[in-house]
């Protein structure tokens with residue numbers, strides 16, 4: 001190695017000093033002054049807290065009376081309500097159907113490519129994360145694995161989006177959720193579904209989805225009159241478990257839902273017709289309800305009458321009220337595939353909160369279903385869903401107290417994901 005020329009020595013010294021000072025700056029923390037902090041474990045708001053976030057995106061310390069160290073980057077949210085990043089456990093980011101012209105799931109198979117679906121998915125993913133939803137569970141209806149590419153794009157830094165739990169294609173009895181497809185087009189639905197009619201076929205479908213990027217498994221059972229038996233659900237649960245994954249199942253109620261619960265699935269999606277006995281069985285078995293609690297506006301978007309939409313909403317409000325009273329575990333999920341008039345996906349999703357409000361579920365409990373309870377269902381409860389040391393710094397802030405009125409979550413003005421600030425609006429009236 002050549003000895004550096006003497007005349008370069010002062011320059012090298014300067015370079016070393018400069019490098020050390022850069023290293024010092026990079027090693028410093030981001031400190032958030034939280035005027036009000038939502039403690040998702042208790043459902044209570046704590047005032048004047050400081051959250052210390054390390055440069056690797058972890059929460060190091062939280063508490064009152066802490067002081068930022070010299071050189072820390074300070075984010076002043078002393079006039080805001082600060083919450084763990086929100087979670088939506090039932091989305092379809094790549095799908096959107098025309099308002100009030102829904103013609104069935106297969107309505108877009110022939111007109112939209114997987115590439116187009118992925119582009120839409122990336123746009124919706126950005127909207128959701130900027131609206132405070134830092135984790136979502138995208139469970140199928142994404143053409144030919146479009147969401148897998150959205151996830152790759154986010155990981156590569158080409159686009160911005162939440163952490164995505166992803167199911168791949170929906171595993172279902174023959175025909176998926178298509179109907180009225182003529183026999184000449186048999187298999188048309190395989191764009192988004194895998195026909196699996198025996199425990200062995202179900203296991204193979206689980207493996208296929210995992211191969212294509214899935215990290216959770218979604219089944220649909222009772223859209224077919226010959227719905228899955230307990231052994232069918234169990235086949236999926238056992239196969240998924242080997243890969244450390246959970247199974248979630250679309251079921252409305254009755255015997256099909258009972259089979260889902262007894263088969264050991266982690267959650268029932270929708271469950272609009274669950275009776276008290278099944279809600280109790282879910283409580284006993286620890287099965288989550290992801291209620292996808294459509295408001296009348298969300299039902300109306302499909303094209304039915306206002307009267308029918310209101311009746312459907314009343315059914316959901318009643319089920320939500322009973323599930324809360326019984327103590328069935330719940331995680332927030334929206335399931336919107338039709339944007340409301342003049343609204344984007346985020347706004348259309350948040351419409352479901354009107355149903356939760358009508359069911360008189362306390363706002364702090366709704367927030368728990370969007371944070372700590374959701375994290376438990378998703379299997380991320382050791383690092384997401386709460387603002388506490390060692391947890392990932394997924395942090396959002398809103399302008400009004402969301403434990404008083406849940407609609408405040410529609411006013412997210414700050415989003416940090418993995419310790420990185422991706423949105424920080426200046427408050428108009430701080």
Ligand SMILES: [Zn+2]
Pocket residue numbers: 090091092335
């Ligand atoms: Zn859905």
